[in-house]
Amino acid sequence: MLALDVSGLRMQFPGLAAPVLSVDRFHLPAGGRLAITGASGSGKSTFVNAITGLEDVRDGSVSWSGTEITRLSAGRRDAFRARNIGLVMQDFHLFPGLSAFENVVLPIRLTRRLAVNERERALYLLAVTGIARPQQKIETLSRGEMQRVAVARALLSRPGVIVADEPTASLDRQAGNEVAELLLQLSAEEGTTLIVVTHDAALAERLGRRINLVSGRIEEDSQEVAAQ
Numbered sequence: 603m604l605a606l607d608v609s610g611l612r613m614q615f616p617g618l619a620a621p622v623l624s625v626d627r628f629h630l631p632a633g634g635r636l637a638i639t640g641a642s643g644s645g646k647s648t649f650v651n652a653i654t655g656l657e658d659v660r661d662g663s664v665s666w667s668g669t670e671i672t673r674l675s676a677g678r679r680d681a682f683r684a685r686n687i688g689l690v691m692q693d694f695h696l697f698p699g700l701s702a703f704e705n706v707v708l709p710i711r712l713t714r715r716l717a718v719n720e721r722e723r724a725l726y727l728l729a730v731t732g733i734a735r736p737q738q739k740i741e742t743l744s745r746g747e748m749q750r751v752a753v754a755r756a757l758l759s760r761p762g763v764i765v766a767d768e769p770t771a772s773l774d775r776q777a778g779n780e781v782a783e784l785l786l787q788l789s790a791e792e793g794t795t796l797i798v799v800t801h802d803a804a805l806a807e808r809l810g811r812r813i814n815l816v817s818g819r820i821e822e823d824s825q826e827v828a829a830q
């Protein structure tokens with residue numbers, strides 16, 4: 603499991619006068635659970651892109667348990683993410699034409715041969731996420747099932763952190779609850795740090811700690827409120 607440290611992070615885009623993200627200091631301990639909330643356009647996805655290294659950070663630093671990813675080249679950042687960060691996105695990012703199983707193992711197969719224990723773990727994760735037919739073509743699954751496949755894929759390489767960007771937003775309530783439950787249960791079982799961007803108040807509550815972004819700034823941190 604990985605701890606997150608952010609300092610002096612500013613994200614600016616061309617044509618915008620003010621930074622869309624401005625975080626002076628933020629720490630999440632290893633194994634911590636965090637909900638990120640905020641209105642549309644408040645900078646939630648930009649924060650996720652910065653801490654996962656999907657976006658290049660020019661101003662400030664992001665470290666995961668001592669590895670400062672903001673000092674790495676884009677290639678090394680991608681390698682760090684592949685090894686350490688499990689991503690679950692709102693729109694799944696699955697590949698049609700491939701089966702549920704093939705989607706789960708694709709990130710490994712793109713770089714090397716799949717080991718026997720990885721194949722077994724993929725089948726295990728598909729079973730615990732409730733995918734009864736691993737060979738079913740991904741485009742024939744329900745949206746809730748697709749997101750459960752994405753959760754299985756995120757966990758395959760035993761990442762130190764799972765980052766989920768609105769994982770339940772495009773699902774109906776029941777499917778969303780099932781995905782939320784899986785993220786909470788599986789990350790707890792494996793001791794994984796868990797960061798979830800969500801509009802779902804019930805899910806945010808269950809994660810324990812919540813930060814609220816307003817115009818790119820952390821305006822509220824439930825842990826600081828609790829500590830006062």
Ligand SMILES: Nc1ncnc2c1ncn2[C@@H]1O[C@H](COP(=O)(O)OP(=O)(O)OP(=O)(O)O)[C@@H](O)[C@H]1O
Nearest residue numbers: 615616618622640641642643644645646647648649
């Ligand atoms: N590549 C970019 N170029 C210019 N502006 C951008 C870029 N990416 C994001 N922005 C702007 O930065 C601000 C924050 O966007 P961001 O997507 O992080 O918000 P969000 O809180 O995730 O919103 P939502 O809940 O609607 O997804 C918005 O005003 C957006 O228009």
